[in-house]
Amino acid sequence: MKNAIFTIIIGLMVSSCGPLKLDHFQDPELMEFVSVFEEETGLVYDEAILFVTDLPDTTLGVMRTQSYRTMSGQKFHYSIRININRWDGLDDATKEEIIFHELGHYFLLMNNKNYNHDDRIIQGPAYNAGCPLTLMTTNSISLRNDCYRIYRQYYIDELLLRIGQ
Numbered sequence: 372m373k374n375a376i377f378t379i380i381i382g383l384m385v386s387s388c389g390p391l392k393l394d395h396f397q398d399p400e401l402m403e404f405v406s407v408f409e410e411e412t413g414l415v416y417d418e419a420i421l422f423v424t425d426l427p428d429t430t431l432g433v434m435r436t437q438s439y440r441t442m443s444g445q446k447f448h449y450s451i452r453i454n455i456n457r458w459d460g461l462d463d464a465t466k467e468e469i470i471f472h473e474l475g476h477y478f479l480l481m482n483n484k485n486y487n488h489d490d491r492i493i494q495g496p497a498y499n500a501g502c503p504l505t506l507m508t509t510n511s512i513s514l515r516n517d518c519y520r521i522y523r524q525y526y527i528d529e530l531l532l533r534i535g536q
């Protein structure tokens with residue numbers, strides 16, 4: 372009987388060390404930004420978020436969907452993957468913007484909304500005219516100008532409207 376229990380524990384340890392574990396990993400440094408997002412929006416992100424080394428230099432982060440078949444049908448894994456080669460050179464506003472943008476993709480997808488990029492610019496005479504309309508723009512706002520730093524609350528509100536919350 373002792374032998375049987377030993378075998379089961381070893382089996383669990385081995386199976387939890389496979390590649391799936393990496394895809395469920397939530398990096399504590401990245402989760403700090405997720406926590407701020409959750410406080411600001413009331414939305415909870417319960418999927419993987421991790422640093423990766425395999426993104427092109429021009430890509431700061433991605434939201435990846437993987438589908439796989441199980442006995443009970445098709446299932447999905449979601450992960451936000453951040454380019455570790457670019458991360459250390461970024462200021463906190465840019466880091467936050469990247470995480471919020473990728474979370475935007477995820478929550479738009481989960482709520483059956485258009486999760487594609489939107490590169491429209493805010494037209495005058497709005498107080499923030501000339502700035503990108505949304506966090507869901509293709510290129511980082513913070514790397515181009517101070518719009519996200521100055522109008523952060525506008526971008527969070529706009530994303531929530533987009534998600535439908």
Ligand SMILES: [Zn+2]
Pocket residue numbers: 472476488508509
């Ligand atoms: Zn994007």
